[in-house]
Amino acid sequence: MVGIGIAVVAATFVFVLPRIANYGEVWAVVKQLSWLQIAALVAATLVNLVTFAPPWMVALPGLGFRRAFVSALVLPTQFFAVGGSAPDRLAWRPR
Numbered sequence: 001m002v003g004i005g006i007a008v009v010a011a012t013f014v015f016v017l018p019r020i021a022n023y024g025e026v027w028a029v030v031k032q033l034s035w036l037q038i039a040a041l042v043a044a045t046l047v048n049l050v051t052f053a054p055p056w057m058v059a060l061p062g063l064g065f066r067r068a069f070v071s072a073l074v075l076p077t078q079f080f081a082v083g084g085s086a087p088d089r090l091a092w093r094p095r
Contacts, residue, residue, distance in 0.1 A: 049073075 017023075033041070052072035053065050060068070 050069075053068035056068035056072050057063050057065065063071070
């Protein structure tokens with residue numbers, strides 16, 4: 001299953017994304033960013049990641065931020081990796 005996930009990610013970066021944006025052009029823009037712009041980009045990325053956990057915490061009462069954060073990052077990939085047994089991944093018991 002890990003191999004399938006890696007293949008999907010690789011195919012996305014090799015076939016899909018180059019149709020949307022040229023890697024060379026994107027890298028040229030990134031190299032021109034100031035330190036302040038890079039810091040803003042990193043901050044926006046962190047804020048985006050932190051917002052993944054609260055919906056899981058609401059959906060599964062008693063789920064702490066850390067477990068919700070990990071679940072929000074990992075579970076979407078599990079749906080593709082495990083197919084029909086994905087609901088088993090959602091079985092959660094509060095500690």
